[in-house]
Amino acid sequence: MNEPGEQEVIVVIDDDAAMRLSCRKILAKAGYRVETFEDGAQGLEGVARLKPGLAVVDLKMPGLSGLEVIARVHQLDPLTVVVVITGYATIDTAVEAIKAGAYDFLPKPFSPEELRLIVGRALERRRLVLDSRRGEMERELLKRRFVTFVSHQLQTPLAAVHQYLSVLRQLEDLGEAGGRRREWIERCLKRSEEMQTIIRDWLTLARLEGDRLVRQCARVDLRQIIPNILATYAEMAAAERVTLEARLPEEAAWVRGDLNCLNVLFDNLIVNAIKYNRPGGRVTISAEALGGEVEVAVADTGVGIPPQYQEFLFDEFFRIRGEGAKKTAGTGLGLSIAKKIVTELGGSIAVVSEPGVGSTFRVRLPAWREPAAEEGRDGSAA
Amino acid sequence: MTAEPKKILMVDDDADFSEAVSFFLEQRGYAVLRAQDGREGLRLARMERPDLILMDIMMDERTEGLFALQEIRRTPELKAVPVFVLSALYEKAPDFRIAPDSVWMAHDEFISKPVDLAVLLEKIRRRIGPQAPQEDPA
Numbered sequence: 001m002n003e004p005g006e007q008e009v010i011v012v013i014d015d016d017a018a019m020r021l022s023c024r025k026i027l028a029k030a031g032y033r034v035e036t037f038e039d040g041a042q043g044l045e046g047v048a049r050l051k052p053g054l055a056v057v058d059l060k061m062p063g064l065s066g067l068e069v070i071a072r073v074h075q076l077d078p079l080t081v082v083v084v085i086t087g088y089a090t091i092d093t094a095v096e097a098i099k100a101g102a103y104d105f106l107p108k109p110f111s112p113e114e115l116r117l118i119v120g121r122a123l124e125r126r127r128l129v130l131d132s133r134r135g136e137m138e139r140e141l142l143k144r145r146f147v148t149f150v151s152h153q154l155q156t157p158l159a160a161v162h163q164y165l166s167v168l169r170q171l172e173d174l175g176e177a178g179g180r181r182r183e184w185i186e187r188c189l190k191r192s193e194e195m196q197t198i199i200r201d202w203l204t205l206a207r208l209e210g211d212r213l214v215r216q217c218a219r220v221d222l223r224q225i226i227p228n229i230l231a232t233y234a235e236m237a238a239a240e241r242v243t244l245e246a247r248l249p250e251e252a253a254w255v256r257g258d259l260n261c262l263n264v265l266f267d268n269l270i271v272n273a274i275k276y277n278r279p280g281g282r283v284t285i286s287a288e289a290l291g292g293e294v295e296v297a298v299a300d301t302g303v304g305i306p307p308q309y310q311e312f313l314f315d316e317f318f319r320i321r322g323e324g325a326k327k328t329a330g331t332g333l334g335l336s337i338a339k340k341i342v343t344e345l346g347g348s349i350a351v352v353s354e355p356g357v358g359s360t361f362r363v364r365l366p367a368w369r370e371p372a373a374e375e376g377r378d379g380s381a382a
Numbered sequence: 383m384t385a386e387p388k389k390i391l392m393v394d395d396d397a398d399f400s401e402a403v404s405f406f407l408e409q410r411g412y413a414v415l416r417a418q419d420g421r422e423g424l425r426l427a428r429m430e431r432p433d434l435i436l437m438d439i440m441m442d443e444r445t446e447g448l449f450a451l452q453e454i455r456r457t458p459e460l461k462a463v464p465v466f467v468l469s470a471l472y473e474k475a476p477d478f479r480i481a482p483d484s485v486w487m488a489h490d491e492f493i494s495k496p497v498d499l500a501v502l503l504e505k506i507r508r509r510i511g512p513q514a515p516q517e518d519p520a
Contacts, residue, residue, distance in 0.1 A: 051456050152440055155470040155495070160398035162496040167402045170499055171409060180405065187398050 008123055009050050012036040013043030013069060014058035014085070019108075023056060026112040027119060040064025044072050052080060053126055054119060057102070059086035059093060070100040079129060081122040085110070131308070153198050153332075157191040164188050201333040204264065205316070208340045217345070219368045220262055222253040222287050222294060229266050230285070233274060241279040244270075247286035253294050254368035257345050265341045266296070268334040269361050273300035276359070293347070293364045304355035313351060314339040338363075387413040388510050391432035393423030393450065394468070399495070403436070406499055412506070420450030427460055433510045438495075439469040464509045466502075470495035 010032045012023045020036040027034045035050055037043035040063050047055060055073050059066035070082050084097040087108045094105045103122045106114065164184045172181075230244050237244050255262070266285075273283040281301040288295055305313060316336040338361075342349045346366050353359035390412050394400040397418065404414035415430055417423035427435060435454070439447035447467065454460045467490065491505055 050458075152470060156396055156399075159470045159496040160396055160402070163399050163402040166496065166499055167406045170406065184402070187401075191398060 007031065007033040008054070009033045009035070009052040010054045010056065010119065011043060011046050011050060011052040012056045013038075013040060013046075013061070014056070015039060015061045016058065019058070019085070022112075023115065026115050030116050030119070032119070040066070040069040040072075043069060044076070047073050047080065048076050051077060054081045054083065054122055056083050056085060056119070059084055059097060067096060067100045070097065070102055074101050079126060079133075081126045083118055083122050150202065153202075154195060157195040157198075160191050161188045198333075201337065205333055205337050205340060208261070208337070208344055216258040217256050218259070219254050220257050220259055222255060222262075222296060223248045225259070225262055226266060226285055226287065226296075229263065229270055232267075233270055236271070237274050237283065240274055240277060241281075242274050242277045243282045244274075245282060245284045247284060249288055253287050253289060255294050255345075255365040256368045257365060261341045261345070265338050265363070266298070268338045269298040269363070272334060273298050273302070273359075273361075276300060277302040281358075289367060290364070292367050292369075294367050296363045296365070297360055298363075299358060299360040301358040304357055305351065305353040305359055306355050307353075310351060310353060314349070387411055388434070389413045389415065389430060389432040390434050390436060390506070390510075391415045391417065391423065391426055391430065392436045393417045393420065393447065394436070394438040395419055396438070399438075403497065403499075403502075407503075407506070410503060420447060420453075423450050424453050424457075427454060427463070428457065431459070432463060434506060435463055435465045436493075437465050437467050439467055464490060466491045466493050466505065468493050468495050468497065 010027055012020055012027075012034060014020050014023070014036070015038055017038070020038065024034045024036050035046055035052075037046050039061055043055070043057070044064075046052075055069075057066050057069050057073070061069075064072075066084060066086070070084070073080050073082055081103040082101060083104050083106060084094075084102040085106045085108060086093060086097075097105055103125065104118050106118055164187065168181060168184060226246055226248060230246055234244065270283065270285065277283065277300050283301075284297075284299045286297050286299075314335050316333060339349055342363055342365070347364045349361065349363050351359055351361050390404075390407060392400045392404050392414055394416075395418050400416050404416055407414050415426055415432060417426050423435070423437065426432075437447045437451055447469075451465055451467065454463070454465060469492075491509075493502060493505070
């Protein structure tokens with residue numbers, strides 16, 4: 001699991017030399033980098049210097065007590081997990097250690113297997129905490145600095161264009177630009193277009209505020225607009241070797257909506273389903289009437305969305321990165337636009353996804369009702 | 383006379399931006415390695431031990447560069463490497479309040495994007511030395 005150079009560091013603090021030696025042997029064999037210290041003061045120095053992911057601390061030591069060491073380790077870094085070992089394991093000492101912030105407790109004597117297991121679990125927990133803190137922190141930043149993020153989105157392509165031009169100017173004067181000029185001009189044009197797309201999406205999102213949209217609502221037949229959108233993206237799908245398939249009801253599926261917005265909505269979902277698919281994959285769009293609503297499902301056979309990202313998916317500018325995530329030229333606004341449209345129209349949108357299998361976006365929109373029927377909305381059955 | 387060129391690691395998710403800047407630095411005699419995200423940047427930093435790192439803060443709309451910087455500072459063998467933090471978003475070093483340990487070191491710099499090439503070059507030369515065969519000041 002560990003890549004070279006990415007070894008997890010473990011500090012062992014124990015006054016018993018034999019115990020230090022065996023901990024070191026067991027954990028080093030399991031692939032960790034281990035440093036041992038014979039008392040609390042030296043151990044804490046080591047923790048400050050090495051910033052370990054985990055500390056194994058003996059409870060009963062001369063000098064600083066194990067409990068004090070735990071507290072101070074956490075002062076240095078609250079995210080260092082501490083596993084406590086001791087020769088006299090009573091419920092009381094265990095409770096005390098855990099109150100002091102220890103993650104777990106290992107009574108002596110223990111087998112190598114027990115030590116490895118507990119250390120593995122403790123580090124796993126640390127990773128989870130780190131991941132979720134990271135997610136929270138990023139989301140918080142995103143919210144707090146929303147305007148800043150918009151500016152960043154716009155500045156990024158502009159910075160690239162500016163940098164190409166400034167390097168070209170500098171090097172042209174010295175005759176060093178070589179054959180780059182032509183290629184860089186092309187890239188500048190591309191980045192300018194990217195900026196236009198972002199501004200366009202951003203405007204779309206801003207315009208969806210308010211009730212203007214709802215006033216424009218009319219009767220729209222999904223059986224008509226969906227095949228049109230699919231036709232628009234047939235070429236793109238073919239290029240990505242993705243098959244498009246529609247499963248539409250026999251009879252008309254009328255919803256209450258604005259034609260433009262519905263086009264933008266399904267455009268976004270279908271483009272995503274193509275883009276985040278795999279070669280040889282499939283996109284299936286189905287619609288069905290469910291009481292007073294029509295449900296449209298857009299299903300792909302793509303990379304899927306890791307569970308920890310699903311709740312952020314409709315946030316503005318949210319994009320999944322990391323392994324399996326493609327570098328795509330999206331603006332990160334597509335799904336927020338989709339969500340906004342659906343919400344304004346009085347519907348809902350949700351996603352079900354399994355990494356490696358695919359994702360399904362389900363949109364529910366209010367079915368069209370004749371204005372006459374709308375007026376007499378007393379809820380009583382006719 | 384012809385020493386090994388100094389190594390600069392450029393971590394930036396914008397391929398165009400890093401192409402422009404790294405081409406410029408290469409013309410000025412530096413060897414430039416490129417990484418497109420924090421993880422890859424860390425891997426390269428550990429493997430290649432660059433003399434200086436240019437790190438974009440915002441990658442993929444996240445403050446990934448700061449996390450990478452934090453990891454670099456946690457890696458003993460990289461501690462001494464100067465890191466120039468780049469961002470299109472700020473004019474000066476931002477305070478993200480995420481660093482319990484001192485992530486920011488005296489030899490680090492903040493540089494706003496797009497970068498002023500003359501300023502960048504000057505700062506790099508001051509940190510890791512002039513690598514300009516044609517104009518070597520005494």
